[in-house]
Amino acid sequence: MNRWLTWAWVAFLLTLPLWMEDQYFLHILITSGIFTIAAMSLNLLLGYTGQLSLGHVAFFGIGAYTSALVSLGFDLELTDTYTFVFAPRPVWVAFVAGIVVAGMSGWLIGKISFKVRGAYFVIVTISFAEVVRLVALNWVDLTEGPMALNNIPPFTLAVPGVWELAFFHKLPNYYLVLAVAIVSYVTVRRLVHSRIGRAMIALRENEPLAASAGVDVTRYLVLAAIVSAAMAGAAGGLYTHYIRIVDPDVFLFIYTVTMVIMVITGGKGTLAGPIVGGLIFGILPEVLREFASPEVQWIIYGVFMIMIVFFLPNGIVPALSAWWNDRFGATPSAGGPGTGLPDLEAATRTAGEAT
Amino acid sequence: MLEIDGLHCRYGKVSAVRDLTLEVKKGELVTLIGANGAGKTTTLKAISGLLAPAAGRIVFDGEDITGAAPRTILARGIAHCPEGRHIFPDMTVQENLDMGCYLRKEPGGIARDLERLFERFPVLAERRRQMAGTLSGGEQQMLAISRALMSRPKLILFDEPSLGLAPNLIETIFEIVSEIRAQGVTVLMVEQNAYAALELCDRCYLLESGEVTLSGSGEELLNDPHVKAAYLGG
Numbered sequence: 001m002n003r004w005l006t007w008a009w010v011a012f013l014l015t016l017p018l019w020m021e022d023q024y025f026l027h028i029l030i031t032s033g034i035f036t037i038a039a040m041s042l043n044l045l046l047g048y049t050g051q052l053s054l055g056h057v058a059f060f061g062i063g064a065y066t067s068a069l070v071s072l073g074f075d076l077e078l079t080d081t082y083t084f085v086f087a088p089r090p091v092w093v094a095f096v097a098g099i100v101v102a103g104m105s106g107w108l109i110g111k112i113s114f115k116v117r118g119a120y121f122v123i124v125t126i127s128f129a130e131v132v133r134l135v136a137l138n139w140v141d142l143t144e145g146p147m148a149l150n151n152i153p154p155f156t157l158a159v160p161g162v163w164e165l166a167f168f169h170k171l172p173n174y175y176l177v178l179a180v181a182i183v184s185y186v187t188v189r190r191l192v193h194s195r196i197g198r199a200m201i202a203l204r205e206n207e208p209l210a211a212s213a214g215v216d217v218t219r220y221l222v223l224a225a226i227v228s229a230a231m232a233g234a235a236g237g238l239y240t241h242y243i244r245i246v247d248p249d250v251f252l253f254i255y256t257v258t259m260v261i262m263v264i265t266g267g268k269g270t271l272a273g274p275i276v277g278g279l280i281f282g283i284l285p286e287v288l289r290e291f292a293s294p295e296v297q298w299i300i301y302g303v304f305m306i307m308i309v310f311f312l313p314n315g316i317v318p319a320l321s322a323w324w325n326d327r328f329g330a331t332p333s334a335g336g337p338g339t340g341l342p343d344l345e346a347a348t349r350t351a352g353e354a355t
Numbered sequence: 356m357l358e359i360d361g362l363h364c365r366y367g368k369v370s371a372v373r374d375l376t377l378e379v380k381k382g383e384l385v386t387l388i389g390a391n392g393a394g395k396t397t398t399l400k401a402i403s404g405l406l407a408p409a410a411g412r413i414v415f416d417g418e419d420i421t422g423a424a425p426r427t428i429l430a431r432g433i434a435h436c437p438e439g440r441h442i443f444p445d446m447t448v449q450e451n452l453d454m455g456c457y458l459r460k461e462p463g464g465i466a467r468d469l470e471r472l473f474e475r476f477p478v479l480a481e482r483r484r485q486m487a488g489t490l491s492g493g494e495q496q497m498l499a500i501s502r503a504l505m506s507r508p509k510l511i512l513f514d515e516p517s518l519g520l521a522p523n524l525i526e527t528i529f530e531i532v533s534e535i536r537a538q539g540v541t542v543l544m545v546e547q548n549a550y551a552a553l554e555l556c557d558r559c560y561l562l563e564s565g566e567v568t569l570s571g572s573g574e575e576l577l578n579d580p581h582v583k584a585a586y587l588g589g
Binding site for chain 2: 198208209211215
């Protein structure tokens with residue numbers, strides 16, 4: 001059932017632009033898609049290793065800025081006599097550079113911040129994002145600061161000398177985002193179903209026990225941080241070449257919060273969770289705009305979010321799959337054979353908890 | 356097989372274990388008894404590498420393992436079955452057991468061991484696709500023990516395996532512990548249930564505020580007036 005659902009989704013999204021004429025809606029889908037990719041990357045850390053990084057937008061922004069700068073080129077006056085000049089590179093090279101630099105910063109931050117856990121980890125990640133934002137704001141020579149980097153070239157597909165398509169329109173960008181989203185989904189899926197993924201989940205479940213079972217804790221956490229950061233960097237690259245302007249506001253805390261909302265409401269630690277959460281909370285504000293005044297929009301958004309967290313604490317996807325299993329009783333795992341002596345079991349359990 | 360010499364462990368400024376010296380010979384079942392806070396759990400954590408000792412030496416099979424990483428120590432053959440039925444609750448029984456042999460690389464041997472475990476604990480076989488968190492207390496403890504066994508240890512450390520279990524289950528767990536020993540695995544067990552521990556063991560160490568105050572065979576300690584008064588309630 002799961003596999004068919006996945007393919008049905010892909011087919012639906014692939015054919016969507018064929019009958020969906022509304023360009024504005026396509027724009028919403030593209031931005032929601034970009035945020036969904038970022039949410040997927042956050043889910044790898046938050047959902048699978050259980051580490052709450054509230055500085056995730058830093059990787060998104062680093063990807064965006066790196067990709068923008070590499071495609072635009074820049075020069076830096078290093079000393080009075082020497083200026084470092086970086087010539088513009090093709091957009092695809094820039095995009096990959098953005099992914100690599102974001103992944104490297106994931107490695108660095110992972111190395112530093114995984115020395116602490118819980119609230120301390122959260123604070124380290126928030127500070128990191130804030131530091132990066134201040135750098136982007138104040139290093140005017142490189143980033144233009146609040147004046148923003150403008151005229152960022154869009155992606156282009158070309159057969160040299162024969163044919164060229166610059167992604168000025170929504171349609172190619174839509175398919176590009178969809179392709180990157182699928183690649184990200186497959187990456188996360190393969191990773192969490194591997195031996196490494198099992199170690200990550202074990203870390204989430206019980207870190208000391210995982211360590212005593214032979215899992216190299218820091219190594220796997222850092223690996224998760226690298227992959228996650230690189231994916232967020234890819235989302236940032238897509239964003240920058242689609243919107244074609246990037247300013248220090250990409251590092252705002254609210255974007256991290258949006259990603260966290262998407263992951264938590266969709267269902268952290270599930271593959272489909274961030275996609276469901278990403279689409280709902282990407283599209284919802286736009287739908288609300290049609291018939292509610294701005295103040296009311298955010299109230300509805302907030303109430304909706306609280307209701308999901310209140311009624312579906314594990315998120316939408318786990319709730320739906322539990323409902324599906326209840327209704328159509330597919331999995332043998334839930335009850336299964338061998339639940340022979342429920343009374344005795346319950347008795348031992350309470351006895352166990354009492355002492 | 357395991358020699359601990361002058362072990363000191365600290366949590367910040369508080370010493371939990373002071374100058375502890377003990378030895379476990381191959382094939383023995385040795386227990387550590389003592390009150391809450393005597394340093395029993397800390398000692399086990401230091402052996403399995405979850406806690407770096409402040410001073411002292413831990414030698415296993417002639418090799419110094421003091422302060423080594425948990426996975427290194429596990430690979431040398433020491434498995435730790437921690438206090439309080441430690442399992443991975445949101446993973447299936449099967450996945451929990453897979454985590455137990457995370458460092459092992461011979462699929463054939465793993466499959467054979469798994470089969471043997473399932474024969475011994477049929478209830479785990481029945482529930483292998485169930486989330487471990489949904490098992491009863493006794494089943495969770497069996498799973499925790501099985502997980503530790505899946506690494507094929509030479510020495511297994513049990514931390515209060517009877518904690519929080521119903522009396523009939525406690526007996527089952529102790530039977531399992533002696534079975535494990537009978538199969539040639541050396542056992543070092545921490546136990547609050549002093550009477551059961553002393554009956555079961557070859558030798559025993561009594562820990563009091565981080566120091567070994569008494570050691571000897573189970574029988575000797577059972578008849579010791581201090582142990583009788585303080586730990587056996589009579």
